[in-house]
Amino acid sequence: xxxxxxxxxxxxxxxxxxxxxxxxxxxxxxxxxxxxxxxxxxxxxxxxxxxxxxxxxxxxxxxxxxxxxxxxxxxxxxxxxxxxxxxxxxxxxxxxxxxxxxxxxxxxxxxxxxxxxxxxxxxxxxxxxxxxxxxxxxxxxxxxxxxxxxxxxxxxxxxxxxxxxxxxxxxxxxxxxxxxxxxxxxxxxxxxxxxxxxxxxxxxxxxxxxxxxxxxxxxxxxxxxxxxxxxxxxxxxxxxxxxxxxxxxxxxxxxxxxxxxxxxxxxxxxxxxxxxxxxxxxxxxxxxxxxxxxxxxxxxxxxxxxxxxxxxxxxxxxxxxxxxxxxxxxxxxxxxxxxxxxxxxxxxxxx
Amino acid sequence: xxxxxxxxxxxxxxxxxxxxxxxxxxxxxxxxxxxxxxxxxxxxxxxxxxxxxxxxxxxxxxxxxxxxxxxxxxxxxxxxxxxxxxxxxxxxxxxxxxxxxxxxxxxxxxxxxxxxxxxxxxxxxxxxxxxxxxxxxxxxxxxxxxxxxxxxxxxxxxxxxxxxxxxxxxxxxxxxxxxxxxxxxxxxxxxxxxxxxxxxxxxxxxxxxxxxxxxxxxxxxxxxxxxxxxxxxxxxxxxxxxxxxxxxxxxxxxxxxxxxxxxxxxxxxxxxxxxxxxxxxxxxxxxxxxxxxxxxxxxxxxxxxxxxxxxxxxxxxxxxxx
Numbered sequence: 302x303x304x305x306x307x308x309x310x311x312x313x314x315x316x317x318x319x320x321x322x323x324x325x326x327x328x329x330x331x332x333x334x335x336x337x338x339x340x341x342x343x344x345x346x347x348x349x350x351x352x353x354x355x356x357x358x359x360x361x362x363x364x365x366x367x368x369x370x371x372x373x374x375x376x377x378x379x380x381x382x383x384x385x386x387x388x389x390x391x392x393x394x395x396x397x398x399x400x401x402x403x404x405x406x407x408x409x410x411x412x413x414x415x416x417x418x419x420x421x422x423x424x425x426x427x428x429x430x431x432x433x434x435x436x437x438x439x440x441x442x443x444x445x446x447x448x449x450x451x452x453x454x455x456x457x458x459x460x461x462x463x464x465x466x467x468x469x470x471x472x473x474x475x476x477x478x479x480x481x482x483x484x485x486x487x488x489x490x491x492x493x494x495x496x497x498x499x500x501x502x503x504x505x506x507x508x509x510x511x512x513x514x515x516x517x518x519x520x521x522x523x524x525x526x527x528x529x530x531x532x533x534x535x536x537x538x539x540x541x542x543x544x545x546x547x548x549x550x551x552x553x554x555x556x557x558x559x560x561x562x563x564x565x566x567x568x569x570x571x572x573x574x575x576x577x578x579x580x581x582x583x584x585x586x587x588x589x590x591x592x593x594x595x596x597x598x599x600x601x602x603x604x605x606x607x608x609x610x611x612x613x614x615x616x617x618x619x620x621x622x623x624x625x626x627x628x629x630x631x632x633x634x635x636x637x638x639x640x641x642x643x644x645x646x647x648x649x650x651x652x
Numbered sequence: 653x654x655x656x657x658x659x660x661x662x663x664x665x666x667x668x669x670x671x672x673x674x675x676x677x678x679x680x681x682x683x684x685x686x687x688x689x690x691x692x693x694x695x696x697x698x699x700x701x702x703x704x705x706x707x708x709x710x711x712x713x714x715x716x717x718x719x720x721x722x723x724x725x726x727x728x729x730x731x732x733x734x735x736x737x738x739x740x741x742x743x744x745x746x747x748x749x750x751x752x753x754x755x756x757x758x759x760x761x762x763x764x765x766x767x768x769x770x771x772x773x774x775x776x777x778x779x780x781x782x783x784x785x786x787x788x789x790x791x792x793x794x795x796x797x798x799x800x801x802x803x804x805x806x807x808x809x810x811x812x813x814x815x816x817x818x819x820x821x822x823x824x825x826x827x828x829x830x831x832x833x834x835x836x837x838x839x840x841x842x843x844x845x846x847x848x849x850x851x852x853x854x855x856x857x858x859x860x861x862x863x864x865x866x867x868x869x870x871x872x873x874x875x876x877x878x879x880x881x882x883x884x885x886x887x888x889x890x891x892x893x894x895x896x897x898x899x900x901x902x903x904x905x906x907x908x909x910x911x912x913x914x915x916x917x918x919x920x921x922x923x924x925x926x927x928x929x930x931x932x933x934x935x936x937x938x939x940x941x942x943x944x945x946x947x948x949x950x951x952x953x954x955x956x957x958x959x960x961x962x963x964x965x966x967x968x969x970x971x972x973x974x
Contacts, residue, residue: 483654484654484657484658484661487654487655487658487951487954488658488661488662489905489908489909489946489947489950489951490909491909491910491912492909492912492942492943492946492947492950493662493665493943493947495912495927495931495939495943496665496666496669496939496940496943497665497669499931499934499936499939500669500670500936501669572791576793579793580793580795580913583795583913583916584912584913584916584927584928584931585928585931585932586931598799602799602916602917608802608806608807608814613803613807617799617803618803621796621799621800624796625792625796625800628791628792628793628796629788629791629792632788632791636787
């Protein structure tokens, strides 16, 4: 057995063998060596020694702390456009959450005359039924945000878990998953969405479920391919040789690498879901009892000859601007996230 | 194989969705809402109607006869228009085809030209401006972009018409006159659709050109003393156009999806507006028929692109053979 004291990676099998055969002299030597080169090795129960997990253990961070820390770090490395977008998103979330405080009117209450222009009482005027438009914007933000968040989280987490299992376990399950991903990606999503929404009752839950079924494939594919690539990395192979359970390897080694990638695709799915929901509502397939920006667009564009009247200026423009603003915010955040996650974009510029 | 599975899934969905809806079509045959008289069928009558429409047979038999009628081109009858679904769609399809093809051609050509311009002026002001502008544009979904364009050009500036595909009640003096009128009405929807797809083509061409320009054969061409213009067009652009072919194919699919919403923004009488009318009237056979036609045409375009690409790029075929 050779012992190279400068290369801890290469020594791992030697160390392990030594520990197992119980040579006292070598063990003493090893303890000294490891205290010097691999502090914290023993606290891990000999199940892995990658640089990353050592650092994690030394700091004794929980996964959640790691996550929130890395989000803060990510946000601070954003460009100005990204920071502005983040601020814009917070603004929309604030308005949505505190809608009753931001506006004096109930969104579905008839609180004024029909089609009043913007004035001191109704900041953005009223629609044909006399409902306050600013209040509709505030409460409508909830719909877009809930749909975006729910679809993104469900399909991100669901697709991510499926992809992780497929990529990590391999075998028949992986083949099945790959087939399912291919088919889901080939489905023409928008026509399908319209038909399903037309036949099922277009409640929020149904819309969310259908959107999740149509959008889980992308995160699954991303996670699967990166899990597949990572499985062959040396530090993961050695962790497994050391007897780490699959759950441990996934939690400790694969999750931290995959999560940022997953986050970018979750952001993209969120804007896809928001566009799809408002598109459906614009076609008249939304939930008629709810307030959403798409429904506002639907009602205003269905108003007979609205373009020959001045009404479009305060009835059509506010939901239009709000939707575009929200989507641009998500897009800029997503682009900056991508730049942070993908080192090629960070160093080489966009080329 | 994959496409066949997808089509099968769509057919199954199409078949089961109406059957999954709550209720029974024969529970209440007619309800006069004004006098609130509901005529309820007797058990015997319901059985008769069920067997008449074949709804008492086992599901798999119903499914097979459904496939059979599809194969004969029978998509059922539209409840609202009182004509076969296929006829109603056929009347509107040319308009959709016109704007989709128009948008494909315009966005492909201008995307390639802009990409070429950007790659030649890389990292200069013009390139940076184009890049930022087009990327921001791409984030706005087609129907919102359409609304902005409509408000700007048709409502405020009054340069373009608000709605329709031809001027109503007009007599054309000749085919040229008619073509001009059609183009004039199609301009805004086509531009909207083209703008949503332009960025994809532009980025693709720009990035491929930047990569291609670092290749050895470009240096060889330059060393031979070939002029700058010729190097860019003959040697670089030709190689950069290959991925554009695939992109254009998949673009057609996306444009068909996008046209559903854009046609409604501009009240353009294509399949998309037909779909909205069908939705408003709850004309289920028509909704299903439109979905089926759209899905099948999107899938066949994608399939075609796969085949064409294999022929264009010998590397793909040899890779698959190996």
